[in-house]
Structure formats: C-alpha cells, structure tokens
Amino acid sequence: MRAAEPVAATLVKDGAAKDGARIEAGNDPGLADGGWRIAAAGRWTLESATAASDALDRAPKPPGGAAVRLDLARVEALDTVGAYLLNRSAERLGAEGHAVSVVGLRPEHSALFDAVRDAGKAPPHPIEREHHPVLDMVVRTGQTTVSAAKEILDLVGFLGLVTVTFARLILRPSRLRLTSVLFHIEQTGLNALPILGLLSFLIGVVLAFQGADQLKRFGAELYVVNLLGISVLREIGILMTAIIVAGRSGSAFTAQIGTMKVNQEVDAIGTMGLDPVELLVVPRALALMITLPLLAFYADVMGLFGGAVMAYATLDITFGQFIRQLHSAVGINTVIAGLIKAPVFALVIAMVGCYEGLKVSGSAESVGIMTTKAVVEGIFLVIVIDAVFSVLFSMLGV
Amino acid sequence: MTAAPVIRVRGLVTRFGPQTVHDGLDLDVERGEVLGVVGGSGTGKSVLLKEILGLIDPAAGRIELLGHDTADLDRAERTALQARTGVLFQNGALFSSMTVAENVMLPLKEHTGLSPALIAEVARVKIAMAGLPPDAGTKHPAQLSGGMIKRAGLARALALDPDILFLDEPTAGLDPIGAAAFDTLIQGLQRSLGLTVFMVTHDLDSLTSICDRIAVLVDKKIRVGTLAQHLADPHPWIHDYFHGPRGRAALDAKERNQARRHEEEDAKRLAKG
Structure with a gap:
C-alpha cells in the first residue's frame, strides 16, 4: 500500500477560449486504495481541441498501477474530437496498466462517446513501405521507358x-x-x-x-x-x-x-x-x-x-x-x-x-x-x- | 438549445428564365430531426438544397440557417456558418487528386488550428465512423466502389462536426443492401452526433425508415408532414407517390420490420420472465 499523497488538484485552463476544456487530476478521495481521479470540464469541442489535447498531456500522471476514474460529469459540450481525445487518454492509461473507468458521462453524450470509442478501435492505416530515393528514380525511369515504348506501339x-x-x-x-x-x-x-x-x-x-x-x-x-x-x-x-x-x-x-x-x-x-x-x-x-x-x-x-x-x-x-x-x-x-x-x-x-x-x-x-x-x-x-x-x-x- | 428552427425558409421564389420553380415556398426544419425532401423530377429539390447552401441565389425570399439570414452575412460569417454545415453530394464530390484521408483532413486543416498529427487521428476516427475499413484512407476515390465513395463523402461532410447535414440522394446508385446499411449509418450518426439532417431522396425505404418528417414539393410549394399525414393527403401527386406500388411495398416492409421488432421484444420479455 502506497503512502497516500496529499490531494493535488491541478487546474489547467485554456487561456484563449473562456470556457475551454479543463482537466483536474489528483488523488481520488472517493476510492479507498488511493485511486486517481481525472475530471474533465468545460467544452470538449473542435474549437478548444488543441487546448484540450495540451491539458490532457500536461495533467499530472497517476502513480503506477493506480485505478483511474475518468469523471466526465462536468463536460458541458462534447463533439467527435473531444470524445476522441478523452477516449485516447483512457486507452493510453489502460495500456500503461491502469484500470480505467469512465463515470459521470451525461446521457446526451454517451451515444457519441461510444460511437467514437468503437471507431477508434479500428487499427491505424498500414504504414507505407519506406522509399529509397535512388531506387525510386531507377524504378521510375524504367516505368517511364516501358510505358513510352508501349505508347508508341499502341499509337502505331x-x-x-x-x-x-x-x-x-x-x-x-x-x-x-x-x-x-x-x-x-x-x-x-x-x-x-x-x-x-x-x-x-x-x-x-x-x-x-x-x-x-x-x-x-x-x-x-x-x-x-x-x-x-x-x-x-x-x-x-x-x-x-x-x-x-x-x-x-x-x-x-x-x-x-x-x-x-x-x-x-x-x-x-x-x-x-x-x-x-x-x-x-x-x-x-x-x-x-x-x-x-x-x-x-x-x-x-x-x-x-x-x-x-x-x-x-x-x-x-x-x-x-x-x-x-x-x-x-x-x-x-x-x-x-x-x-x-x-x-x-x-x-x-x-x-x-x-x-x-x-x-x-x-x-x-x-x-x-x-x-x-x-x-x-x-x-x-x-x-x-x-x-x-x-x-x-x-x-x-x- | 434554442427552439428556433435550424433552417427557416420564407417566401422563396426561384426562377430560371420564364420558368418558375418555387413560388412562395415556406419551410422550417427543427433541430435534431431528419427531414426527407421528395418531389417529382424538375420540382426543384436539388435547387432548394443549393439555395439553402448559398450556391444559387433565389429570386426572392429569405433563408435563415441556424438563426442567421444568409443574405446578410459577410464573408467571414458565411465561412463560419459553412463550417457548421456538412454536405454529401450525390456522387460524393470527393477531390479525385487526393486520398480519402486527405479529403477528410482538408476541412480540418482549413478551419481548425489542430496539429497535423491530431488532424490525421481525427480523420481516421471519422473514416471509421462512416463505416469504412481502415485501409480506405490511403485510397484514391477512383479506387472505391459507389457505396464506399458515399461513405467517404459522409466522413468528409462530418469532418467539422456540423450541426446540419445535407444529403443529396444518399442512397441513389446503391444496391438495396448497401442502401439499407447507409440508412442505418445515417440514423446512427444522426443520433450519436445530434445532427439535423436535410435529405433529398427518391428512396421510399429511406423515407419510411429514418425520416421524422417528409417535405413534398408540389405545386411550386412544399408540404411538410409525417408519413401518416401524407398518407391521408388527397393531393393526386402525393397520393400516387405514397400509394403507388413502390410506396406500398416500402410501407409494407416498414410494417413487417416493426412487427418483427415487437415479436423479438416479446420473445425477450418472455425469456426474461
């Protein structure tokens, strides 16, 4: 059992948008075994997405192995980008070995949140083969020559x-x-x-x-x-x-x-x-x-x-x-x-x-x-x- | 949330030379509804869509989008308003020189200050939400089937999380299974994103399955109502439209679907009880 840290609530506020996305992170008083609470508030939309992304990155990290509660009760507005950012951070925390639970999701946001979570599960684009500049030039020269020869033949x-x-x-x-x-x-x-x-x-x-x-x-x-x-x-x-x-x-x-x-x-x-x-x-x-x-x-x-x-x-x-x-x-x-x-x-x-x-x-x-x-x-x-x-x-x- | 209609059209008149297409047309589209717009060929369904989008200027009348009169807007306001509307054109209108992912990323790049990495990730999510496989993002429109082009067009239309989604014959050219899947997709997205959908369509199945209200263009005006109201309308064109063989078939299919759903629910309840 880890020593309980003092409850550290950090407020990162977006300076540009007045009611932009905010993140509070700290020890969770609601969880007995020193769980971690991340609370999102404000507008999680396209307009404040950069601030939201920064806020999530800068929020204090939970101690290793701690259970994390992602509290969305004070999210006022949510769109695809906001839902994606929250989902992404939940997934990242999950990958780091935290047990993540999402709580307080407003009913009007839950359908969107679920849809984005399901869409986000799709694997990313396959990475394209690396290009070698000299080899590419040779390949292109060959392709152009062959196609030019074919073109002349076809024209005849x-x-x-x-x-x-x-x-x-x-x-x-x-x-x-x-x-x-x-x-x-x-x-x-x-x-x-x-x-x-x-x-x-x-x-x-x-x-x-x-x-x-x-x-x-x-x-x-x-x-x-x-x-x-x-x-x-x-x-x-x-x-x-x-x-x-x-x-x-x-x-x-x-x-x-x-x-x-x-x-x-x-x-x-x-x-x-x-x-x-x-x-x-x-x-x-x-x-x-x-x-x-x-x-x-x-x-x-x-x-x-x-x-x-x-x-x-x-x-x-x-x-x-x-x-x-x-x-x-x-x-x-x-x-x-x-x-x-x-x-x-x-x-x-x-x-x-x-x-x-x-x-x-x-x-x-x-x-x-x-x-x-x-x-x-x-x-x-x-x-x-x-x-x-x-x-x-x-x-x-x- | 305001109670004011998302789209309000008043006294719209459209003329092409001597021909009058719309004559004093009024229309309200409420927030969060799916409105299907039908009408015979040449009654100006697509013209109405283009006028609401500001692509064609009407001869007379007012068009309000999200509470703004489109005629009074300056350039910046118009751009801001356009960012809140998404359009799926009949043939997708994807930019053929760009990949699907680049197509979806374009509005995000132009209208937001997001980092390129985040834009790419958001585009990936949108493409997946439109029901496309992950490798579709790297493809060019010419490499896609008709149904996939529509889905890619939808992903681009939804790129900026618009309030209003305009669809111009979304299921035209799709096979019945693809069309039904596309209807389900639109319905699902409409619910999860809270969209208002303005859908020009000829597809009776779409009308009966996903539209909350139906607007019929007749006699240079528009008649809006629920399916039940239109079924009772004695106007000859509307009667023929909904009571013709195709209309009947679509209605029967809807009834069958509902009956099946009820049976399934009953069966579940029985199993639980």
Whole structure:
C-alpha cells in the first residue's frame, strides 16, 4: 500500500477560449486504495481541441498501477474530437496498466462517446513501405521507358486500326459521316483563321526585321525576300500551323472524346453496333487532313505579307519589287516541299488527339491529364517528323 | 438549445428564365430531426438544397440557417456558418487528386488550428465512423466502389462536426443492401452526433425508415408532414407517390420490420420472465 499523497488538484485552463476544456487530476478521495481521479470540464469541442489535447498531456500522471476514474460529469459540450481525445487518454492509461473507468458521462453524450470509442478501435492505416530515393528514380525511369515504348506501339496499332477503317469507308463511302466532317472542318479550319493569320503575320514581320538588320551590312537588303520566301514557305508557315492546330484542335479532340468516354457515350456507341473509330476518329482525322494544308497555305501568305510590310517599312522595298524578287527566289517546288508535310502532320495530330481521348478512363481528372499529354505528344511528333522530312528532302536533293 | 428552427425558409421564389420553380415556398426544419425532401423530377429539390447552401441565389425570399439570414452575412460569417454545415453530394464530390484521408483532413486543416498529427487521428476516427475499413484512407476515390465513395463523402461532410447535414440522394446508385446499411449509418450518426439532417431522396425505404418528417414539393410549394399525414393527403401527386406500388411495398416492409421488432421484444420479455 502506497503512502497516500496529499490531494493535488491541478487546474489547467485554456487561456484563449473562456470556457475551454479543463482537466483536474489528483488523488481520488472517493476510492479507498488511493485511486486517481481525472475530471474533465468545460467544452470538449473542435474549437478548444488543441487546448484540450495540451491539458490532457500536461495533467499530472497517476502513480503506477493506480485505478483511474475518468469523471466526465462536468463536460458541458462534447463533439467527435473531444470524445476522441478523452477516449485516447483512457486507452493510453489502460495500456500503461491502469484500470480505467469512465463515470459521470451525461446521457446526451454517451451515444457519441461510444460511437467514437468503437471507431477508434479500428487499427491505424498500414504504414507505407519506406522509399529509397535512388531506387525510386531507377524504378521510375524504367516505368517511364516501358510505358513510352508501349505508347508508341499502341499509337502505331491505332494508326493501323484507323487506316483499316479508312479503307473500309473508301469501299463503302455512304457510311462516311459527311456532316460530322464538315462540322470539324469548320471547327478546326475556319475558326482557326484569325489566330493563325495574326501569328503568321507577326512571325513574318519579325523574320523580315531580323533578316534586314543582318543583310543591310552587306548591302544585300533585297535578299531579305529570299530569306523570307524560303524559310516561311518551307518551314515556318507549316510548322506554325501544325503547332497551333495541335494546341487548338488536338486538345479539343482529346477533351471531346474523353468527356464522351467519361459519360459512357463511347460504350453506348459500341453497344449499338457502331464503330467508335468510324464515328469519332475518322471524321476528325479527315477534316484535319483537309484543313491543315489549306491553313498552311494561308499561313504562308500571311507570313509573306507580314514580311513584305516590314520590308517596305524598314528597307523601302515596294510590294512590286518584293513580288518580283520572290518570284525569282522561290519556285513552286519550295511551296510544295512545305505543303506536302501538312496532311502528314494533320494525321499525326488527329491520331494523337483521338487516341488519348479514347484512353481517358474513370474520372474527369483523367480528361485533363490526357489533354495535356495529347498536346505535348502532338507537338513533339510534329517537330520530329519535320526533322525527318528535312533529312529526306536533303537526300532527295529537293 | 434554442427552439428556433435550424433552417427557416420564407417566401422563396426561384426562377430560371420564364420558368418558375418555387413560388412562395415556406419551410422550417427543427433541430435534431431528419427531414426527407421528395418531389417529382424538375420540382426543384436539388435547387432548394443549393439555395439553402448559398450556391444559387433565389429570386426572392429569405433563408435563415441556424438563426442567421444568409443574405446578410459577410464573408467571414458565411465561412463560419459553412463550417457548421456538412454536405454529401450525390456522387460524393470527393477531390479525385487526393486520398480519402486527405479529403477528410482538408476541412480540418482549413478551419481548425489542430496539429497535423491530431488532424490525421481525427480523420481516421471519422473514416471509421462512416463505416469504412481502415485501409480506405490511403485510397484514391477512383479506387472505391459507389457505396464506399458515399461513405467517404459522409466522413468528409462530418469532418467539422456540423450541426446540419445535407444529403443529396444518399442512397441513389446503391444496391438495396448497401442502401439499407447507409440508412442505418445515417440514423446512427444522426443520433450519436445530434445532427439535423436535410435529405433529398427518391428512396421510399429511406423515407419510411429514418425520416421524422417528409417535405413534398408540389405545386411550386412544399408540404411538410409525417408519413401518416401524407398518407391521408388527397393531393393526386402525393397520393400516387405514397400509394403507388413502390410506396406500398416500402410501407409494407416498414410494417413487417416493426412487427418483427415487437415479436423479438416479446420473445425477450418472455425469456426474461
């Protein structure tokens, strides 16, 4: 039998909240064998939870092995957090070898207290495996490589699928959705004219200005027309067009088809005996293959126009001179070398856009991820293929 | 405890273009009751819910939440009031980029100054109280079934120990067993947490088993009453609703349940005696 300590009542009061949670702990005069009493008072709610948690931590600890009575008679308000804190401290004391009894629980609080006690018994979340930074990097590199390779393979497979569907449609042209094709021509072509025209014009202006600055030193101002003609017609016009279309229409394709996928519209198409590729992909691909060469030609014209305006403004080259010099500098081959890439770029952009759209799964979040991916992949592939074309042309001597 | 209603709606008018959805609607929701709100499609059940929550402004009328007129509140007061209401949206509306535990922790992080460790523990308790297994906390919403998403949504709605819980078709899309379990869960939580529940539902079993009163949206107004009062209501829509084949089936099920409970109690009493 331990020597009975003097009854030490400690009051820890929350300074901030006036009637916050309070704890009194001390020897229990009600228990004969020197039991310990912890009395909670005040409001045990979310607002005073930090103070309550501190109060419980700072309360004097019962002597080893003593029976503990947790007295809740003066708890004025109790919510889940308060009930959890009281339960937690009862459990901790129990784990330290004290026999804990809860007394004085008000009837209106007992249901909540019991519900929280039962919920608190659930084991905590399983602890996740520790991560090793270097190992993780290796794993991620491997995963990314494999998924990129798989993606390329799938994209080639998808290209094959679309080609077969195209071929089937050529044999049975009545199945082609003409309305859908025209709608997408309007969306991807006509509606892109203002932004594409403005950007191409500005690029022409910039190119002419930079070229003029350099060529003036040699007194070869007129050759700015050659510079403009070759660069705009062969590369800049088509590349600008493809990049803008990939950002504008490739992303739109992914978002449209992806949203349909989330709404199960694509599944519905499948169950009606219709082919999603025929219905969704082919009209978009066809529309883009028609509009992209036209847009590229338009971008060429606007780029040259911008250059001509700048040449007139800074070098006093008249439009007449500009046209004559352009005529002698570039032939029809240069124009064709640029425009021939357009249908290929169109196919790539449409393929990537539709493919990523069909790969959307589950949530709306997935639509966003796939749309970003479609734009990045589309632009990446356009530039890669442009480089391939350059090598090809130089080998062919075009 | 005040005797004033927790939600008081007066003279509510809602218009979408030329179409009037609510015309002079009055509604009182008392503290601690479970109110089921029913009505045909397009009668504005979800719109009413959104107006009470302040997501849509009504054309006219007053809405008081916990004694505060929602139109007069400044930003801080509105936020404080929102912390006292919890909402379970029809499809859970869990943030798909976060785990279930992070979803539940978000309101606690934003509205309380609790330590991160305590927040995590409280979130764990809420998830368990919503009847989810412990490993659900680390999962993303996309990995959960429909019933688990509802439970996770409920855990998030209860994160701040709200006074009022709004439920938008809580049992829609659940199988009958899952729906019954969800009803029991809501009833248990409502009792232990002392919640006031405003529940938009189409589920006749929920209405008969857990709702104290039922509000029926008809003729652009609302009629509130107990199940017995609605059963006696001659209004054609209300009559068809409660006396149709589904209504009858739900009522029969309720009677059977009650009868069984009485039998069990009798049996217990006999065994004791």
